[in-house]
Amino acid sequence: MRAITWRNPRSTARTFGVTTVTLVLLILFLSPFAFMVFTSLKTQDQISIVGAPIWPAKPAYYEYNGEEVEVFTVPMNKCQGSEDDNSEKGLAMVKKGTKESTFFDPDDPERGEFVCAVSWRALDRPWQFAPTWSNYTEVWNTIDYPRLMWNTTYYAILSTIGVLFSCTLVAYGFSRFDFPGRDFLFLVLIATIFLPAFVTVIPTYTFFQRIGWVGTWLPLIVPTFFGNAFDVFLLRQYFMTIPRELDEAAMMDGASRFRILWSVIIPQSYPALLAVTVFHIVYAWNDYFGPLIYLSTNRDAWPISVALSTFNGIYGAQPQLIQAGALMALLLPLILFMLAQRFFVRGIVVTGVDK
Amino acid sequence: MFEQLSRGVQLPTRRAFREMSSLKRREMRDGLLFISPWLIGFVVFTFLPIIASLFFSFLDLNITDGILSPPKFVGLKNYITMLQDPQIWTGSSDTPGSFWITIRFGLIALPVGLFLPLGLALLMNSPHLKGSMAFRSAFYMPYIIPFVAAIFLWGGMLNPETGWINRALMGMGLPRESVPNWANDVNWVYPTYVIMGIWAVGNAMLIMLAGLQGVPTDLYDAAKVDGAGTIQTFRNVTFPMISPVVFFNLVLIIIGLFQYFLVPLVVNNGTGRPGGATMFFNLYLYRTFFTFQNMSYGSAMAWLLFFMIMIVTVFLFGTAKYWVYYAGERRS
Numbered sequence: 193m194r195a196i197t198w199r200n201p202r203s204t205a206r207t208f209g210v211t212t213v214t215l216v217l218l219i220l221f222l223s224p225f226a227f228m229v230f231t232s233l234k235t236q237d238q239i240s241i242v243g244a245p246i247w248p249a250k251p252a253y254y255e256y257n258g259e260e261v262e263v264f265t266v267p268m269n270k271c272q273g274s275e276d277d278n279s280e281k282g283l284a285m286v287k288k289g290t291k292e293s294t295f296f297d298p299d300d301p302e303r304g305e306f307v308c309a310v311s312w313r314a315l316d317r318p319w320q321f322a323p324t325w326s327n328y329t330e331v332w333n334t335i336d337y338p339r340l341m342w343n344t345t346y347y348a349i350l351s352t353i354g355v356l357f358s359c360t361l362v363a364y365g366f367s368r369f370d371f372p373g374r375d376f377l378f379l380v381l382i383a384t385i386f387l388p389a390f391v392t393v394i395p396t397y398t399f400f401q402r403i404g405w406v407g408t409w410l411p412l413i414v415p416t417f418f419g420n421a422f423d424v425f426l427l428r429q430y431f432m433t434i435p436r437e438l439d440e441a442a443m444m445d446g447a448s449r450f451r452i453l454w455s456v457i458i459p460q461s462y463p464a465l466l467a468v469t470v471f472h473i474v475y476a477w478n479d480y481f482g483p484l485i486y487l488s489t490n491r492d493a494w495p496i497s498v499a500l501s502t503f504n505g506i507y508g509a510q511p512q513l514i515q516a517g518a519l520m521a522l523l524l525p526l527i528l529f530m531l532a533q534r535f536f537v538r539g540i541v542v543t544g545v546d547k
Numbered sequence: 548m549f550e551q552l553s554r555g556v557q558l559p560t561r562r563a564f565r566e567m568s569s570l571k572r573r574e575m576r577d578g579l580l581f582i583s584p585w586l587i588g589f590v591v592f593t594f595l596p597i598i599a600s601l602f603f604s605f606l607d608l609n610i611t612d613g614i615l616s617p618p619k620f621v622g623l624k625n626y627i628t629m630l631q632d633p634q635i636w637t638g639s640s641d642t643p644g645s646f647w648i649t650i651r652f653g654l655i656a657l658p659v660g661l662f663l664p665l666g667l668a669l670l671m672n673s674p675h676l677k678g679s680m681a682f683r684s685a686f687y688m689p690y691i692i693p694f695v696a697a698i699f700l701w702g703g704m705l706n707p708e709t710g711w712i713n714r715a716l717m718g719m720g721l722p723r724e725s726v727p728n729w730a731n732d733v734n735w736v737y738p739t740y741v742i743m744g745i746w747a748v749g750n751a752m753l754i755m756l757a758g759l760q761g762v763p764t765d766l767y768d769a770a771k772v773d774g775a776g777t778i779q780t781f782r783n784v785t786f787p788m789i790s791p792v793v794f795f796n797l798v799l800i801i802i803g804l805f806q807y808f809l810v811p812l813v814v815n816n817g818t819g820r821p822g823g824a825t826m827f828f829n830l831y832l833y834r835t836f837f838t839f840q841n842m843s844y845g846s847a848m849a850w851l852l853f854f855m856i857m858i859v860t861v862f863l864f865g866t867a868k869y870w871v872y873y874a875g876e877r878r879s
Contacts, residue, residue, distance in 0.1 A: 518700055
């Protein structure tokens with residue numbers, strides 16, 4: 193299927209066509225990222241002006257004699273000394289007038305000041321690229337970004353440790369031990385994927401509330417130390433590909449079952465363990481429902497996802513701040529993905545291959 | 548995973564246990580020890596809560612002014628109230644009930660959730676695509692973006708005034724009055740949610756792609772020799788071979804759609820705006836418990852949801868034998 197004969201012009205044309213279509217789809221698919229970056233660097237003024245450019249900009253200014261003067265788009269043939277020039281140019285307005293105004297050409301300082309027969313009211317101002325970085329500092333300060341980062345990182349790291357610890361043990365138990373009822377228990381484990389969350393959420397929440405855990409991170413972190421279906425499944429699939437001869441050789445040398453896990457299975461399973469790690473860090477980083485129900489009463493413990501969701505209310509009329517906040521929230525998972533792409537993409541394949 | 552589920556397993560018998568050698572018993576003890584974190588977690592965080600919520604659903608149990616009411620056994624009262632609840636079934640003059648909202652949205656979102664990843668996977672698998680690895684990664688990438696951030700990005704794109712989508716529509720000549728009002732319009736809010744969800748396509752795309760890559764090449768060669776065209780090859784070779792993966796995704800999507808509520812919770816603040824059209828079943832359930840603190844009615848609703856999901860899942864597994872093909876399966 194993969195062999196493409198490059199000498200065949202029809203095949204080359206199809207390759208070109210398919211690749212171009214995919215590229216266009218991809219650009220549309222990822223365009224919200226550009227929207228986010230552009231909007232997060234705009235001023236509130238630019239957003240409210242109809243017909244303003246889509247990139248961050250402000251009306252042009254020019255530094256003239258130590259003062260900031262506004263730049264306007266002027267038809268040059270209205271100006272003294274350039275009546276034959278039919279182009280338009282961005283000129284700095286030195287003196288405003290309704291009949292005629294005095295200008296200075298930033299590209300041609302030799303010419304000095306000159307008068308044009310235009311009313312400043314009738315002129316457009318060109319836009320100049322001007323990112324408003326202060327949106328980021330404003331969001332940073334309003335939501336106490338460092339604390340949110342710390343809360344989210346803390347949750348991600350502790351729960352990932354929990355998942356790695358518990359799922360490795362459980363996956364080892366399911367992949368390397370033969371005992372009656374094992375397959376049934378594994379089926380029960382898989383079946384938990386299909387259980388609607390709300391069937392367990394109400395009693396679990398009520399229970400955590402009774403023992404005073406609501407408002408703390410404990411209801412989110414402690415259960416990760418008891419395994420979950422997806423990660424156990426992924427690790428078990430991987431462990432089963434490791435030849436049993438390796439276990440048996442270690443057993444001959446008198447290694448205990450735990451020792452075999454530690455020095456045979458785990459060293460062989462770095463790709464799968466890394467996949468679980470990156471998946472879970474991203475999962476915890478992005479988790480919204482858990483922190484929402486257990487932490488909504490405790491503002492100091494909020495992770496970034498919950499804090500970000502309140503932006504809709506706080507900054508409803510200021511999209512530039514919403515987009516700046518969104519960018520700050522997605523930066524870390526994005527960087528992690530860039531660094532560990534392979535593990536994400538391969539991890540899925542491990543789970544997907546077995547139907 | 549599913550092959551096993553649809554076949555079922557044999558439960559151990561007591562006789563088998565008695566006949567085990569001491570070595571086997573040791574193996575069992577060690578095995579159970581290793582899976583014990585999950586076993587304990589399952590009992591504490593899944594099994595007991597399931598029993599408790601079933602129990603709750605037969606009580607009158609709620610929190611008024613922060614005080615838990617003394618539980619009172621009311622039998623099937625919650626279930627009877629639920630079956631007559633206008634919010635769930637009949638709705639109001641403007642909107643259907645929560646159950647029908649969930650179904651209606653599901654019918655729009657399901658085809659997109661199934662065919663978009665399948666289409667992209669077929670594209671990624673095309674021998675004519677250059678740089679397939681980079682494309683795969685790029686289409687997958689938005690999947691790892693925080694859910695709330697993704698909603699805000701798409702919410703911005705779909706802003707009726709300043710969003711790029713309406714700007715593009717107006718740029719194509721659509722008059723200002725006739726561009727969609729997206730999340731604020733009863734008729735456009737479901738398509739808005741579907742668009743907001745397309746960034747989750749990456750996961751299903753990769754699973755389907757793995758399925759496509761698992762189709763043996765000689766099957767394609769044989770189809771070619773037999774003179775099958777592109778559509779015939781897809782119908783008779785590709786689709787049957789990836790049907791288990793399609794089935795897997797179909798089941799997961801349907802279960803997810805029954806429980807859909809986080810997007811309306813964030814986008815329209817869980818108020819049901821516009822005009823009650825986004826008061827999904829699970830959102831109503833969420834509010835019953837977390838806003839109105841009615842544990843018993845919430846539990847009854849959760850069980851209704853569970854029951855409906857079970858019916859649909861069992862039905863799907865029943866249809867599987869007609870269209871899902873497991874290579875290597877022995878049919879008796």
